[in-house]
Amino acid sequence: MFNRESVIGKIVYGGGFVFDFARWLVIFGILLMISHYFIITIYIVDGLSMDPTFKSGEVGVLNKAVYHFSDPERGDVVVVKYPGDPDKKRYVKRVIGMPGEKIEVKNNLVYVNNKALIEGYLPKGTITIKEGSWQLDSDDYFLMGDNRLNSNDSRYFGPVEKRFIIGKTIWILAPRFFSVVTPTYIL
Amino acid sequence: MRREKVKKTPTVDIYWRKLAAFSFVFIFGLFAWRFMLGERFSADQANDLSGDGFITSSQVSLEVKNNGSVYKDGQRIKAKIKPEQDFDELRLIVYDQNGFYLDQLKILLKLPQNVADDTKPEILAIHGVESSRAEILNPSTIVYTAESVGEQSTITVVAKLPKGVINLPFYDQMVYVLSTFSGRFWLGIAIIIPFITLVYLLLLIHLQQRTQKIPTPERPITAPPMALPPAVVGVLVSQDVGSREIASTLIDLSLRGYIFIIDRDRGFAFGKRSFSGQLLGFEKILLSKIFRESITISDQEVSQRFTNHLYSKKMSLFTKEVYGLATRLGYFKENPVRMHRRYQYIGTLLFVFALICFALTFKYFSQVPYAAFLWVGMMISSLVVVFVGSRMPIRTAVGRQAMSNWLAFKRYLSDPTPLPYEQSNYRKFVEYLPYAIIFHCEAMWARRFSGQEFTLPDWFLTEKESLGLNDFCLALYPIIGYVGQNLAVIREPEFR
Numbered sequence: 001m002f003n004r005e006s007v008i009g010k011i012v013y014g015g016g017f018v019f020d021f022a023r024w025l026v027i028f029g030i031l032l033m034i035s036h037y038f039i040i041t042i043y044i045v046d047g048l049s050m051d052p053t054f055k056s057g058e059v060g061v062l063n064k065a066v067y068h069f070s071d072p073e074r075g076d077v078v079v080v081k082y083p084g085d086p087d088k089k090r091y092v093k094r095v096i097g098m099p100g101e102k103i104e105v106k107n108n109l110v111y112v113n114n115k116a117l118i119e120g121y122l123p124k125g126t127i128t129i130k131e132g133s134w135q136l137d138s139d140d141y142f143l144m145g146d147n148r149l150n151s152n153d154s155r156y157f158g159p160v161e162k163r164f165i166i167g168k169t170i171w172i173l174a175p176r177f178f179s180v181v182t183p184t185y186i187l
Numbered sequence: 188m189r190r191e192k193v194k195k196t197p198t199v200d201i202y203w204r205k206l207a208a209f210s211f212v213f214i215f216g217l218f219a220w221r222f223m224l225g226e227r228f229s230a231d232q233a234n235d236l237s238g239d240g241f242i243t244s245s246q247v248s249l250e251v252k253n254n255g256s257v258y259k260d261g262q263r264i265k266a267k268i269k270p271e272q273d274f275d276e277l278r279l280i281v282y283d284q285n286g287f288y289l290d291q292l293k294i295l296l297k298l299p300q301n302v303a304d305d306t307k308p309e310i311l312a313i314h315g316v317e318s319s320r321a322e323i324l325n326p327s328t329i330v331y332t333a334e335s336v337g338e339q340s341t342i343t344v345v346a347k348l349p350k351g352v353i354n355l356p357f358y359d360q361m362v363y364v365l366s367t368f369s370g371r372f373w374l375g376i377a378i379i380i381p382f383i384t385l386v387y388l389l390l391l392i393h394l395q396q397r398t399q400k401i402p403t404p405e406r407p408i409t410a411p412p413m414a415l416p417p418a419v420v421g422v423l424v425s426q427d428v429g430s431r432e433i434a435s436t437l438i439d440l441s442l443r444g445y446i447f448i449i450d451r452d453r454g455f456a457f458g459k460r461s462f463s464g465q466l467l468g469f470e471k472i473l474l475s476k477i478f479r480e481s482i483t484i485s486d487q488e489v490s491q492r493f494t495n496h497l498y499s500k501k502m503s504l505f506t507k508e509v510y511g512l513a514t515r516l517g518y519f520k521e522n523p524v525r526m527h528r529r530y531q532y533i534g535t536l537l538f539v540f541a542l543i544c545f546a547l548t549f550k551y552f553s554q555v556p557y558a559a560f561l562w563v564g565m566m567i568s569s570l571v572v573v574f575v576g577s578r579m580p581i582r583t584a585v586g587r588q589a590m591s592n593w594l595a596f597k598r599y600l601s602d603p604t605p606l607p608y609e610q611s612n613y614r615k616f617v618e619y620l621p622y623a624i625i626f627h628c629e630a631m632w633a634r635r636f637s638g639q640e641f642t643l644p645d646w647f648l649t650e651k652e653s654l655g656l657n658d659f660c661l662a663l664y665p666i667i668g669y670v671g672q673n674l675a676v677i678r679e680p681e682f683r
Contacts, residue, residue: 021211024211025211025215026542028215028219030542030545030563030566032219032222033545033546033549033559034559034563036222037549037556037559038370038556038557042220068370083278083311083343083345084278084280084311084313084341084342084343085280085283085341085343086278087553152313152314156312156313157311157312157313158309158311
């Protein structure tokens with residue numbers, strides 16, 4: 001027979017358990033989403049264009065809040081919306097050229113305002129192909145992958161406006177663990 | 188009598204709540220990890236040109252209309268013009284890994300007015316395109332050309348049109364205006380909304396308090412104005428049943444000889460005497476929650492009684508009974524439980540609505556992600572409604588008068604003047620202690636007896652010798668506080 005008291009009791013006590021944990025779940029979910037969209041998140045590096053700095057399959061930590069308070073710096077490893085498909089494609093690249101600068105790729109080197117950029121993080125003997133010259137606007141950044149022979153970057157799709165830059169990679173978590181430090185350049 | 192030590196069989200015990208909590212953290216931690224890892228950000232590599240397919244050329248005709256709609260070869264397509272600060276932008280993928288090689292791809296873009304000279308065209312061609320360019324063909328047409336387009340190529344055309352050329356629909360304009368507000372603006376909204384809700388509710392409470400003014404007692408009353416159980420006095424004063432109402436009931440039951448408290452070096456225990464006397468319904472429920480069959484119950488057993496269930500039906504009933512009694516005495520216009528529940532429902536509905544909008548913002552308003560903070564603000568507001576709204580005064584004239592009398596008694600309890608050392612005052616300390624706990628002035632009440640000799644009440648058993656008043660308070664208050672607090676939190680949510 002249907003026992004109303006017993007059924008309600010079970011729902012309340014069973015449901016009470018669900019309710020109590022659901023409450024924490026909701027709070028947890030909201031904080032997670034806020035963190036993921038605005039503050040910090042993790043992602044997987046997919047592809048070889050940042051090799052050997054980042055290997056394909058590595059898990060990176062992305063600081064999304066940093067560029068609300070400051071501008072990207074030369075050498076930052078950023079995640080950017082590909083301007084050709086900003087809704088779907090995200091690329092991991094390094095900031096090479098800053099707004100207003102003139103970037104040239106020639107003789108296996110990158111020149112910033114006619115001065116050669118010394119990039120210590122690149123393996124010795126790295127060849128930088130796809131020669132060309134780009135004048136950056138006041139909101140443009142020139143991005144390149146560290147794997148210069150095998151990177152689809154600003155050399156191919158041009159400078160990227162700041163609005164497309166999502167955040168800065170600050171750590172690689174796994175399988176290697178290290179902090180991603182912005183290099184210093186002498187220009 | 189010598190107590191024989193009973194060797195217990197070692198058992199492996201599982202605390203179900205803890206197990207559930209850790210499982211919860213683990214499972215959702217895993218989900219969170221997977222959720223965040225859902226994004227693969229490509230370290231995109233360049234593809235070689237491969238001309239394995241047949242060589243041909245193709246031409247695409249695009250047209251942008253005045254209202255921002257886009258047509259491809261005469262047919263309307265989903266593409267939209269997006270407003271930006273200095274221009275209106277068309278950004279359209281025209282070739283995306285179509286799987287065949289093109290010798291040349293030409294895209295003609297017809298603009299709604301003769302503004303080609305003021306339009307900034309761009310072509311983004313990756314993955315095996317030999318060359319690409321954008322040129323102005325005539326005052327209203329831009330031509331984009333890509334040569335040697337590979338099978339895996341992706342080509343996107345961009346046109347940054349001057350403002351005023353396109354009459355965007357109201358919805359798009361609104362979304363654009365909202366997207367211009369900074370993250371700080373939305374964060375400010377998230378703070379302001381709960382603040383306004385809080386101020387509004389406090390104002391309402393203040394106005395209600397003004398219309399339902401409680402007569403200020405002229406002078407202290409030296410004895411309880413009427414014989415009311417302390418828990419009911421607590422409801423009258425705070426419109427709420429909390430840990431203090433439970434703690435004071437326990438002391439009241441001790442005073443009346445139904446239970447006794449044993450203070451041990453490590454821990455405590457409760458003991459029961461005869462329950463044959465006149466007990467009120469809620470007192471019976473509280474005793475049945477603490478005791479089972481044995482005469483005494485140790486602190487470990489009491490703790491286990493807290494953790495047996497996530498929610499205690501008995502403690503919910505205890506609360507309901509106390510509210511019911513106070514309402515039957517005519518102190519409230521309606522049962523405070525109903526009033527609390529009303530605000531709980533309003534708050535919960537508001538919270539669920541805000542939660543849904545919060546999730547939808549990320550899915551459908553990706554241009555305005557910071558608007559999610561608006562909904563966070565609304566969620567916090569809903570919590571404010573639940574916690575502050577339920578403080579709305581609902582006392583009747585009888586209730587207000589009774590409360591005034593009890594406040595006069597509170598003045599006596601919290602008076603800083605020490606009481607003279609007299610036989611008549613001697614018993615008052617423990618006698619009025621439950622009420623002092625209700626009025627949050629148990630420390631002040633004890634201070635009134637400082638310097639006086641103290642004899643332990645017979646319901647407080649301890650092995651310690653020559654326990655003074657301070658030692659008694661230091662031993663009793665934590666026990667009562669601990670039990671009251673734990674019994675209060677295991678009530679079902681609607682009775683909290």
